[in-house]
Amino acid sequence: MPITLPENLPAFDILRNEGVMVMSPDRAARQDIRPLRIALLNLMPKKIQTENQFARLIGATPLQINLSLIRMSDHESKNTAADHMESFYRPFNEVEASGDRFDGLIVTGAPVEHLPFEEVTYWDELRRVFDWSRTHVHSSFGVCWGGMAMAWHFHGLPKHLLGDKAFGCFRHRNLAPASPYLRGFSDDVLIPVSRWTEVRQEDIDARPELTTLLASDQVGPCLIEDAAHRTLYIFNHLEYDSGTLKDEYDRDVAAGKPIGVPANYYPEDDPTRCPSNRWRSHAHLLYGNWINEIYQNTPFDLKDIGKG
Numbered sequence: 156m157p158i159t160l161p162e163n164l165p166a167f168d169i170l171r172n173e174g175v176m177v178m179s180p181d182r183a184a185r186q187d188i189r190p191l192r193i194a195l196l197n198l199m200p201k202k203i204q205t206e207n208q209f210a211r212l213i214g215a216t217p218l219q220i221n222l223s224l225i226r227m228s229d230h231e232s233k234n235t236a237a238d239h240m241e242s243f244y245r246p247f248n249e250v251e252a253s254g255d256r257f258d259g260l261i262v263t264g265a266p267v268e269h270l271p272f273e274e275v276t277y278w279d280e281l282r283r284v285f286d287w288s289r290t291h292v293h294s295s296f297g298v299c300w301g302g303m304a305m306a307w308h309f310h311g312l313p314k315h316l317l318g319d320k321a322f323g324c325f326r327h328r329n330l331a332p333a334s335p336y337l338r339g340f341s342d343d344v345l346i347p348v349s350r351w352t353e354v355r356q357e358d359i360d361a362r363p364e365l366t367t368l369l370a371s372d373q374v375g376p377c378l379i380e381d382a383a384h385r386t387l388y389i390f391n392h393l394e395y396d397s398g399t400l401k402d403e404y405d406r407d408v409a410a411g412k413p414i415g416v417p418a419n420y421y422p423e424d425d426p427t428r429c430p431s432n433r434w435r436s437h438a439h440l441l442y443g444n445w446i447n448e449i450y451q452n453t454p455f456d457l458k459d460i461g462k463g
């Protein structure tokens with residue numbers, strides 16, 4: 156939430172230049188408040204775990220959030236019970252036909268990164284979701300494969316297969332300390348990574364509409380902004396629980412897959428020991444900052460979303 160300060164107090168400009176939310180008394184007097192409408196397009200197989208992870212983060216701000224769960228219309232979930240999907244999710248077809256608008260949209264990752272985008276069965280509908288988001292959503296956030304898919308659709312940013320899985324907790328540099336999305340971030344941030352693909356910094360740099368906010372020397376770009384469309388792409392997993400990388404590692408070991416111990420995750424890289432969560436605070440900061448930024452800038456009247 157912003158702080159209201161007189162516009163001629165030195166702290167007004169100093170804090171604002173640092174990225175702190177500062178408001179003049181004049182603007183504060185004119186603030187309208189309503190619940191924010193956030194949609195989660197959940198493409199992950201373990202949908203309940205993912206609902207919990209994102210709801211926990213976007214639910215930790217002082218603002219009232221209405222969460223809508225959306226699924227691809229014709230995709231039958233193999234790993235989440237049909238009655239759960241029936242009870243809590245709306246198919247995108249229905250959302251599109253309703254004309255509903257949202258302040259925010261999160262598109263999750265999906266374990267289909269080894270496939271060309273066009274071989275994902277719901278690719279055509281997903282492209283429709285992306286185009287719809289430009290006219291019905293104020294701000295979008297694509298996560299891991301969801302971010303890569305969105306960045307491919309809008310910017311032609313290619314993903315590349317890695318020889319070895321990028322797997323573990325990696326240090327990332329804060330490249331934009333004054334960005335409102337990184338308010339309160341340390342200069343150096345530890346983030347869970349779990350993917351077989353990457354996007355490359357040189358491909359991002361060739362697209363002037365994109366800015367890199369967080370990047371790692373070891374696993375490359377992480378958080379990218381398309382400011383003109385209020386869109387963020389994150390290729391790593393700040394939302395993961397303490398044990399998510401462990402679950403993925405144990406699953407792959409049990410399946411006999413050649414997988415290394417996730418880097419810098421277990422104490423002394425010993426998978427028999429209990430991992431500790433060293434990213435939770437930055438997860439809350441990032442998603443809290445996103446919600447805050449939406450709250451500051453989304454139109455009060457929902458029907459004005461997507462017009463500017």
Ligand SMILES: CC(=O)SCCNC(=O)CCNC(=O)[C@H](O)C(C)(C)COP(=O)(O)OP(=O)(O)OC[C@H]1O[C@@H](n2cnc3c(N)ncnc32)[C@H](O)[C@@H]1OP(=O)(O)O
Pocket residue numbers: 198199200201231232233234235263264265266267268270274275276277298299300301349350351403406
């Ligand atoms: C890169 C990122 O975005 S990271 C995010 C992905 N991470 C995760 O999913 C972690 C958790 N996932 C898992 O542990 C595993 O995927 C499991 C154990 C749930 C299932 O693994 P498997 O049995 O090997 O694969 P399975 O055949 O169930 O397919 C996994 C998912 O991909 C979907 N899928 C597979 N091929 C395709 C395709 N061509 N088009 C669309 N979806 C596909 C499946 O439908 C399933 O999703 P669903 O549960 O929503 O139906």
Ligand SMILES: N[C@@H](CCO)C(=O)O
Pocket residue numbers: 265266267268349350351403
């Ligand atoms: N995070 C994913 C990567 C595969 O897409 C997993 O390990 O399941």
